[in-house]
Amino acid sequence: MTESLLSRRFATMGRHEPLFYNEPLHLVSAHGVWLTDISGRRYLDAYNNVPHVGHCHPRIVEALRSQASTLNIHTRYLNEHVVDYSEELLSRFEPSLNRVLLTNSGSEANDLAFRMAAQHTGARGILVTDHSYHGNTTLLAGITTGLRTHEPLAAHVRAFPVPDLDAAENRDRDEQEILQEALEQVQRAAEELVAAGHGVSAVIMETLFSTEGLPRVPEGFVTGVAETVRSAGGLVIADEVQSGLGRLGSHFWGYQKHGLIPDLVTLGKPLGNGHPVAGVVTTGDLLEEFGSRNEYFNTFGGNPVSAAVAHEVLRVIDEEQLTQRCAQLGDLVAQRMQQLVQAHPRLGAAKGSGLFFGLSVFADEDHRQPDGASAKALVESVKEAGVLLSRIGPSGSVLKIRPPLALSQQELPVLLEAVEQAVGNVLQAP
Ligand SMILES: Cc1ncc(COP(=O)(O)O)c(C=O)c1O
Known part of the structure; x- marks a missing residue:
């Protein structure tokens, strides 16, 4: 068989x-x-x-069954499920992160976040960590450093290394010195993008650095990268597809562990417990700017079945x-x-x-x-x-x-x- x-x-x-x-x-x-x-x-x-x-959690299965047998439709009609879910999801973020666009996959969320960042900054340049993965669209294939892709790193992308305090070469070194050296590399990568005429639109970091092998980064590394990128005019995208939704125990979102407040947060994998739910969480200003310039529509993103399922996931996380x-x-x-x-x-x-x-x-x-x-x-x-x-x-x-x-x-x-x-x-x- x-x-x-x-x-x-x-x-x-x-x-x-x-x-x-x-x-x-x-x-x-x-x-x-x-x-x-x-x-x-x-x-x-x-x-x-x-x-x-949990696989096939009875409450998730029932939320899916119940809504699928009542109504499934896109967001061009009013329906309370997507609004209820958006309110509940956003209540788990800092007050400035108060808007959400729902998508179907982490790739779609990251692609959209980059589009918003490029439109906001007027720049194309992207900073990404060595040996990372953020999805499979054409744009994301061009920033992939951690999986085999035929596409080389795109001309408007620069990769920088993530320091690991546990690495043998760092064993006897001072943490501050490692941090400073790592941030200088980010600074150089940003300067290269500017010098090449791309400017800096965004950095993307998966805040646990899982594809990178879970390196133990120096205190201040993630916020230091964010400051460097913001000084160069770019936005900060936290990819929470793997590290978000309570997985780290100590914090609900991975970026919170580093004391960072990103401009855009991308979500995926666990949101729908297996049902495809993903999204971009951002500020009111960024969403307003993007929304006023583009008629953005997503056929499946935010449909009532997905919203009902994802909402139930949040309830189960809380109640259990x-x-x-x-x-x-x-x-x-x-x-x-x-x-x-x-x-x-x-x-x-x-x-x-x-x-x-x-x-x-x-x-x-x-x-x-x-x-x-x-x-x-x-x-x-x-x-x-x-x-x-x-x-x-x-x-x-x-x-x-x-x-x-x-x-x-x-x-x-x-x-x-x-x-x-x-x-x-x-x-x-x-
Ligand atoms: C950190 C990270 N971001 C984004 C993605 C892409 O998500 P999806 O496969 O839902 O498009 C993945 C998938 O493995 C991922 O690990």
Whole structure:
């Protein structure tokens, strides 16, 4: 069955859409943090952040069913669901971020944010971090530094590195010196854009830097980048597609962890718990300027079914206190990962925040050679134990562990023990 499905998939969808694992997983159902494959085997999902409040959460399924059987229509008619949802979503932002445009994907949200920034500033230049990903439109392919794309970095784009305090080369250095050097690189990149005649329209940062491998950035780095870009006339876009909606435990949005207030915030993945909901949150002035110049319309964005589903996601987060639980579990995870790192010399620092965490794997005990092959072996070994995760970073050497926030304290040991065992097997503990 799985074999023939694979060949039918290749015959229709081609061979290039990525599939996880040496033996692809053929999944048939899910509930909470558990996925079931075609043979009936259950896996704990420690990878998927889209089913934020849990796979097939009954309240989300019911919100979808109920609204889909009542009315689904676009935003050219009045309907209270999209307004109710917009009010509720915006109540979770700082007062200046008080307008939202709803879209269907994170890519669409980022593309729109760049369009708004370019129109506001009259500039085209974009600053982006090394080894990042923000989506798949033509514009975004031209700023992609972290995934394979045929398009080179576009002429009006400059990439800058994100410093990692845990990197071996930074181990004995002063944090202030690392910060200053990193901000000078941003300054130089902005000057290059101006000198080339592009100007600076915006910087985009995913505030947890997940595709980049969850680097531990110096205090003041994110706000420093924002100041540099604003002094050059540009706007600041926080991409919260991965780090937002309570995932970090300590803060509802990733940018808040850095003390930043962005000009534009882009949202996606977890907003609809699997139903496609995304958007751009911005200021009244920026929306007014953009809206008065463009007849912006989005057929599916903000339809009543999507709005009802996304609204229910917010209610469930609140009522099940998922952000608070994420913070508690995140602390437990951080302690256990720290112990694991101490026991295994080839593991670098434990990384991340809340329920988005990682372990960096090295080929040497001095942590100078990232080891993507061992990280891949770990991902496969953890899967054999019945837990799903993945890997990130420039060398694919950082384990990416990001379960739905529905993970309970009782389920957490299943995840931690699988990781600990796999580390013992693959990295051969002393
Ligand atoms: C940080 C970030 N931004 C944007 C996107 C694009 O979102 P979508 O796939 O919904 O277009 C992704 C997708 O992986 C992402 O990780």
